[in-house]
Amino acid sequence: MADTKRIATRDSYGRALVELGRENENIVVLDADLADSTRTGMFRKEFPERHIDCGIAEANMMSIAAGLAASGKIPFASSFAMFAAGRAYEQIRNSIGYPHLNVKICASHAGISVGEDGATHQCNEDLLLMRSIPGMVVMNPSDDVETRAAIKAAAAYDGPVYIRLGRLAVPVFNDEATFKFEIGKAVQLREGSDVTIIATGLMVERALQAAEQLAAEGISARVLDMHTIKPIDREAVLAAARETKGIVTAEEHSVVGGLYSAVCDTVCAEAPCKVAPVAVMDQFGSSGPAMELLEVYGLTADNIAAKARALLAD
Numbered sequence: 001m002a003d004t005k006r007i008a009t010r011d012s013y014g015r016a017l018v019e020l021g022r023e024n025e026n027i028v029v030l031d032a033d034l035a036d037s038t039r040t041g042m043f044r045k046e047f048p049e050r051h052i053d054c055g056i057a058e059a060n061m062m063s064i065a066a067g068l069a070a071s072g073k074i075p076f077a078s079s080f081a082m083f084a085a086g087r088a089y090e091q092i093r094n095s096i097g098y099p100h101l102n103v104k105i106c107a108s109h110a111g112i113s114v115g116e117d118g119a120t121h122q123c124n125e126d127l128l129l130m131r132s133i134p135g136m137v138v139m140n141p142s143d144d145v146e147t148r149a150a151i152k153a154a155a156a157y158d159g160p161v162y163i164r165l166g167r168l169a170v171p172v173f174n175d176e177a178t179f180k181f182e183i184g185k186a187v188q189l190r191e192g193s194d195v196t197i198i199a200t201g202l203m204v205e206r207a208l209q210a211a212e213q214l215a216a217e218g219i220s221a222r223v224l225d226m227h228t229i230k231p232i233d234r235e236a237v238l239a240a241a242r243e244t245k246g247i248v249t250a251e252e253h254s255v256v257g258g259l260y261s262a263v264c265d266t267v268c269a270e271a272p273c274k275v276a277p278v279a280v281m282d283q284f285g286s287s288g289p290a291m292e293l294l295e296v297y298g299l300t301a302d303n304i305a306a307k308a309r310a311l312l313a314d
Helices: 009-023 041-046 058-070 081-087 089-097 112-117 126-131 144-156 203-216 234-243 259-270 290-296 301-313
Strands: 006-008 027-031 051-053 074-080 104-108 137-139 161-164 169-171 187-190 195-199 221-225 228-230 247-254 275-280
Touching: 006 009, 009 027, 009 041, 009 104, 009 144, 027 041, 027 058, 041 051, 058 074, 058 081, 058 089, 074 081, 081 089, 081 104, 081 126, 104 144, 112 290, 126 137, 126 161, 126 228, 126 247, 126 259, 137 144, 144 161, 187 203, 195 203, 195 234, 195 259, 195 301, 203 221, 203 247, 203 301, 221 234, 228 259, 234 247, 234 259, 247 259, 247 301, 259 275, 275 301
Parallel strands: 027 051, 027 074, 074 104, 104 161, 137 161, 195 221, 195 247, 247 275
Antiparallel strands: 006 169, 137 228, 187 221
């Protein structure tokens, strides 16, 4: 896909915020002194009176967002995933999750693809943390088209939402003219009867590449884009478990508590099947170029295809 347009999902977020700001005066945006990096600066440029720079104080920012939501506003609070989900966890849990307030937490620079920022900033635990909060919707869109749709869906949804965004420019493969987004409903990108690949975030495009490799070998791989980790699409997961010989999950996140865990939680009670993960295998990241790190940690189309072959051969 060398000629495919590439856009970082954080850029898609910035553009979606501007569109929402034009449509709804109740949209307000908060940032933690990172507006250039999270791309909320796009919103600030057009609506400076509705953009609040809270400084390097994510915990306080979440509390401010809670207050704004309680007063009828729709706040979007942004920072790096490590600080939004990690540093401010207590405030998100107690001030946003517990009262079920209408706050949208949009966390950029998640995962290994942060690259040279290294292990301290490569948050591979955010989906786990946010999944653990009762009533929290957790999303991880895959490309520009899906991200803008997810941001708009989050704004329309009444309740707390966490959306994971990336720094790395990723291929745009969804067709905006035909794409349909619904919170909690997976998008089936490819039919298949032998094995199912369930992917999220930047791994979705790699799952499609893996399916092409497998097709060349006579293996039919279903591909599901699981953009919503919570609530997960139980019907799609259970259908995959019953209709194919096993599932490979693919995520740029720890193997603990993310997509793999959510899929296993779903199938174990109603449709037990083999599930093989492609994920960060319970280890910290390291500093280096993003694309090289994805290779080092096995977050590749080749590894997805290898896991599928091994699952079918077992």
